[in-house]
Amino acid sequence: MKLQIDGQDHDLGDLDPRTTLLDALRERLGLMGTKKGCDHGQCGACTVLVNGRRINSCLALAVMHEGDAITTVAGLEADDGTPSALQEAFMEHDAFQCGYCTAGQLCSATSLLREVKRGEPSVLTPMGAELSLSELSDDEIRERMSGNLCRCGAYANIVAAVRQAAEAES
Amino acid sequence: MRPFEYVRAATVEDAVTGGDRFIAGGTNLVDLMKHGIERPERLVDVTRLELASIEEADGGGLRIGSQVTNSALANDARVRERYPVLSKALLSGATQQLRNKASTGGNFLQRTRCYYFYDTARRCNKREPGSGCDALDGFNRIHAILGASEHCIATHPSDMAVAMVALDAELLTRKSDGSTRRVKAEALHQLPGDTPHHEHVLEPGELITHVDLPPLPDGARHVYRKARDRASYAFALVSVAVVLVTDGDAITEARVALGGVAPKPWRAHRAEAALKGARVDRDVFRRAAEAELEDARGHGDNDFKIPLATRLIASALAEAAGLDAGDDR
Numbered sequence A: 001m002k003l004q005i006d007g008q009d010h011d012l013g014d015l016d017p018r019t020t021l022l023d024a025l026r027e028r029l030g031l032m033g034t035k036k037g038c039d040h041g042q043c044g045a046c047t048v049l050v051n052g053r054r055i056n057s058c059l060a061l062a063v064m065h066e067g068d069a070i071t072t073v074a075g076l077e078a079d080d081g082t083p084s085a086l087q088e089a090f091m092e093h094d095a096f097q098c099g100y101c102t103a104g105q106l107c108s109a110t111s112l113l114r115e116v117k118r119g120e121p122s123v124l125t126p127m128g129a130e131l132s133l134s135e136l137s138d139d140e141i142r143e144r145m146s147g148n149l150c151r152c153g154a155y156a157n158i159v160a161a162v163r164q165a166a167e168a169e170s
Numbered sequence B: 001m002r003p004f005e006y007v008r009a010a011t012v013e014d015a016v017t018g019g020d021r022f023i024a025g026g027t028n029l030v031d032l033m034k035h036g037i038e039r040p041e042r043l044v045d046v047t048r049l050e051l052a053s054i055e056e057a058d059g060g061g062l063r064i065g066s067q068v069t070n071s072a073l074a075n076d077a078r079v080r081e082r083y084p085v086l087s088k089a090l091l092s093g094a095t096q097q098l099r100n101k102a103s104t105g106g107n108f109l110q111r112t113r114c115y116y117f118y119d120t121a122r123r124c125n126k127r128e129p130g131s132g133c134d135a136l137d138g139f140n141r142i143h144a145i146l147g148a149s150e151h152c153i154a155t156h157p158s159d160m161a162v163a164m165v166a167l168d169a170e171l172l173t174r175k176s177d178g179s180t181r182r183v184k185a186e187a188l189h190q191l192p193g194d195t196p197h198h199e200h201v202l203e204p205g206e207l208i209t210h211v212d213l214p215p216l217p218d219g220a221r222h223v224y225r226k227a228r229d230r231a232s233y234a235f236a237l238v239s240v241a242v243v244l245v246t247d248g249d250a251i252t253e254a255r256v257a258l259g260g261v262a263p264k265p266w267r268a269h270r271a272e273a274a275l276k277g278a279r280v281d282r283d284v285f286r287r288a289a290e291a292e293l294e295d296a297r298g299h300g301d302n303d304f305k306i307p308l309a310t311r312l313i314a315s316a317l318a319e320a321a322g323l324d325a326g327d328d329r
Helices: A021-027 A083-091 A103-115 A138-145 A156-169 B012-018 B030-036 B070-075 B077-082 B084-092 B097-101 B104-109 B162-168 B269-275 B283-290 B305-320
Strands: A002-005 A006-009 A047-050 A053-056 A069-070 B005-008 B042-044 B054-056 B064-065 B170-174 B180-184 B205-214 B219-225 B236-248 B251-261
Touching: A002 A021, A047 A103, A053 A103, A053 B054, A053 B097, A083 A103, A083 A156, A083 B269, A103 A138, A103 A156, A103 B097, B012 B205, B054 B077, B064 B077, B070 B077, B070 B084, B070 B097, B077 B084, B084 B162, B084 B219, B084 B236, B104 B162, B104 B205, B162 B236, B162 B251, B170 B236, B236 B305, B251 B269, B251 B283, B251 B305, B269 B283, B283 B305
Parallel strands: A002 A069, B005 B042
Antiparallel strands: A002 A006, A047 A053, A047 A069, B054 B064, B064 B205, B170 B180, B170 B205, B219 B236, B236 B251
């Protein structure tokens, strides 16, 4: 059983099918970037990208993701270690306090920017409306980030950071 | 979590002969397995089947593969244009992370979020038949006001299924003997009666392969409204799907379905009967809503759902008819 994580193949041997993707990352491979919060799909701390789309890794069985391209927070920076524009914006806006939810927030927001770029709607997007990164409203950002909780309540700064990254990418 | 055997099915035939429990997105099943509520001995992974596309169907409808994710279905341009109530219902539910994983078939078969079903220290006739129901005299703010029984007052939590029922969707299934059948979305779930552990009509090992959306009359107006305790990522206290066709001032067809109020996605037949042929009028909408809630019964904490559902139905109909949204905000 192999998993491809942040561009690298990892051999997990004969993995117990009960192992979630989150536990495979942390407990089996020692990749601690992805965080375990509630472990029940309610907080979003464990968000990773699978084939470019964000999911809760705590509700995914690792065996079901053999052959998929998995991206964790450690795979968001450039190859030379330069932080992404979104990561820079999080630092600039102080979009965290304790930092525990941040890996999930970053993976989620990275995916959000791609979803908007592809024109994918949220429940707030009017039918037939064109989406643009430069005009993404705070309400749209809040709705699209609702799967990522922050117990410290850094939401205002998270929204500001995501908006800045959206404007920078547009 | 109990140990289980995992098999990945390559074909539909492999899947239905490979075991009697399937896993697709797993967003509800894996969680229930962690709680020890679901204890499958063998799980057949159906996510790699060729069931992940949305095709044009004869006569102008759409055929949706059961492995299409909730987000792919909500984003599909044909769904947005021809079945906007379905896109809106899907996007009203869960989060982007969950919708990216959850499947069309699995969304129908997700289980109730009743606290007493989840809490294995409490009595629950759905989890342990015959043990009793702690929700009846417990904290029952989220529970059913229609279709419940003295054995179970849990609600079906789906938004998607409410829109599917309003759209007269039909499920296509394959059984382990290779036979296929069609099941109307409205007929999929059963009311609890004295067997709340029997939630739907599918047999063990019967796989949902597709969902058919029939074409709608020209000019149908779609509305999905959802009342909940926070602005996003919460289950419905009450939701309403409306598909309305009018000819001038006359209602030629009205379809209404409710979520959050019953053990199944609830087709509001009484309201529909009161609307058919009637005039587009706020009083007509209110009376139709009242007719639907006539037999509703609260259990204390959820009594508020009766007036809330009445107002939300009337308001959704007004919005669909192009009147302004009413006074429910």
